[in-house]
Amino acid sequence: xxxxxxxxxxxxxxxxxxxxxxxxxxxxxxxxxxxxxxxxxxxxxxxxxxxxxxxxxxxxxxxxxxxxxxxxxxxxxxxxxxxxxxxxxxxxxxxxxxxxxxxxxxxxxxxxxxxxxxxxxxxxxxxxxxxxxxxxxxxxxxxxxxxxxxxxxxxxxxxxxxxxxxxxxxxxxxxxxxxxxxxxxxxxxxxxxxxxxxxxxxxxxxxxxxxxxxxxxxxxxxxxxxxxxxxxxxxxxxxxxxxxxxxxxxxxxxxxxxxxxxxxxxxxxxxxxxxxxxxxxxxxxxxxxxxxxxxxxxxxxx
Numbered sequence: 001x002x003x004x005x006x007x008x009x010x011x012x013x014x015x016x017x018x019x020x021x022x023x024x025x026x027x028x029x030x031x032x033x034x035x036x037x038x039x040x041x042x043x044x045x046x047x048x049x050x051x052x053x054x055x056x057x058x059x060x061x062x063x064x065x066x067x068x069x070x071x072x073x074x075x076x077x078x079x080x081x082x083x084x085x086x087x088x089x090x091x092x093x094x095x096x097x098x099x100x101x102x103x104x105x106x107x108x109x110x111x112x113x114x115x116x117x118x119x120x121x122x123x124x125x126x127x128x129x130x131x132x133x134x135x136x137x138x139x140x141x142x143x144x145x146x147x148x149x150x151x152x153x154x155x156x157x158x159x160x161x162x163x164x165x166x167x168x169x170x171x172x173x174x175x176x177x178x179x180x181x182x183x184x185x186x187x188x189x190x191x192x193x194x195x196x197x198x199x200x201x202x203x204x205x206x207x208x209x210x211x212x213x214x215x216x217x218x219x220x221x222x223x224x225x226x227x228x229x230x231x232x233x234x235x236x237x238x239x240x241x242x243x244x245x246x247x248x249x250x251x252x253x254x255x256x257x258x259x260x261x262x263x264x265x266x267x268x269x270x271x272x273x274x275x276x277x278x279x280x281x282x283x284x285x286x287x288x289x290x291x292x293x294x295x296x297x298x299x300x301x302x
Contacts, residue, residue, distance in 0.1 A: 004084050013038050014050070014230065020078050020094060023070055027092045028225075032279070034255050035264060036157075041271045048090035048297060049283040050228045055093060056291050057226040061194055065187045067222040068095040068214065090298030098214025098223050101180065102172065103165055104148045104157055105188040109196055110207040111138045112233065112245070115146075126159045135243040137207070137235075143192050145185045150212070173215070183220040184213055195227050202289050204249065205240055207233035229286050249286035253279050 004027070008016035013033040018025040028051040030042035051072060058069040070076070072093045074085040081088060108115055108125065111134050115125040123129060126146035134140075147165045148157040160168065162185060169184075170177025188211050196206040209232035212224040225231050229250035236247060257275050262268075271279075284295045 004087055006084070014047070015224075018081070020081070022097065023094050024097055025077060025081060025088075025092055026095050026224075027088065029091070032230075032251060032254060034251060034258055037264075037268045039254070039268050039271065041276055043276060043283065044280045045295070045297060046280065046283050048299070049287045049295070050225055050230055051091050051093055052298075053228045053287055053290060054226045057195060058222070060198070061191060064190055064194060065222050066216070066219055067226070068098055068216065070094040070096060086299060095223070096216050096221075098216045098221055100150075100223070101169065101184065101213045101215065101220070102150045103160075103168065103184060103213070104150050105184050105211040105213065106146045106148060106208065107143050107188050107192040107210070108146060108208040109140055109143045109192065110205070110233075110235075111140060112136060112207055115208075127161055137240070137244060137246055138242050143189055143196075145188055147184070180215075180220055187211070187213070187220065187222070191222075199227075199234075199290060200237060202292070203237050204286070204289055205235040205237050205246075207235055207246070209233070229283050234286050249282045249289075251279065253282060 006018070008027070009019045010017045014029055014031050016027045016029060018027065028047035030044060030046045032039050032041070032043050032046060055069060055072045058067045072090070074088050074092070077085070077088065077092070077094055111119060111125070116136055119125055119130060119134060123132065125144060128144050128146065131141065145162065146159060147162065148159045149168065150157060162181065165184070166177045166181040169180045173180055191211060192206070192209060199206050206227065209227055211222060211226065213220050214223040215221065232250060233252065234249040236249070240246060254271065254275060257271065287295045
């Protein structure tokens with residue numbers, strides 16, 4: 001089975017969500033998005049890589065912040081999903097239901113991407129003043145927290161300040177705005193520092209990443225995906241060189257092709273086979289380096 005006939009209860013750019021009673025079943029598809037567009041092609045094994053890398057991080061650093069993971073074993077999923085176990089193996093996780101916090105928690109440890117663009121214009125990244133003289137891909141003196149609003153599919157996220165995030169959260173969680181905003185910032189930076197340190201020991205630089213949080217039983221809890229090639233920039237440490245754009249294990253490969261071959265108007269183009277295959281290979285290589293395990297699809301053992 002290559003897909004599920006059952007219609008999801010909600011659908012994101014990459015994930016399909018199914019109500020599973022007291023929990024949710026979160027299914028990572030092989031869809032890929034870039035620049036807030038969902039592309040027409042799928043990347044083989046991408047969903048499984050995202051799901052299993054997230055599960056790895058959730059388990060490894062559960063002592064820093066609580067997370068929503070219940071299980072990625074299809075045998076633990078409700079009986080109503082039994083007929084889909086072959087498809088769900090590896091790409092689905094059963095998670096606790098949460099009240100989503102509408103903030104993308106972005107943390108940057110290196111200067112690149114949109115941050116480099118604004119730094120060149122005025123010396124800041126998302127309004128945060130940085131030292132003079134930084135180059136492309138330089139490591140920042142300390143990681144910086146640059147939250148954004150979480151937009152609907154098709155819309156663009158908006159960068160906001162930490163102070164603005166307090167206002168946003170106070171509207172949704174009266175009486176908890178500052179407390180939740182502080183927890184988001186502190187959890188985000190603590191997670192990044194710990195995970196980046198571990199990843200570097202494995203040969204990967206995490207240049208930046210984003211986390212999403214929700215509230216479960218009154219506690220701020222890590223939800224959605226965690227430190228995947230979709231939510232992060234992963235650079236090979238062995239070839240890292242300041243002053244130039246780095247090769248990556250993430251979907252920057254796709255972004256670069258789109259920037260060179262599409263003007264971001266009209267229908268999204270199909271990716272050439274070499275970009276699809278190259279991206280799939282990068283995702284699987286990232287899994288193997290981070291987890292220390294050879295990638296074998298769980299579907300083969302379902």
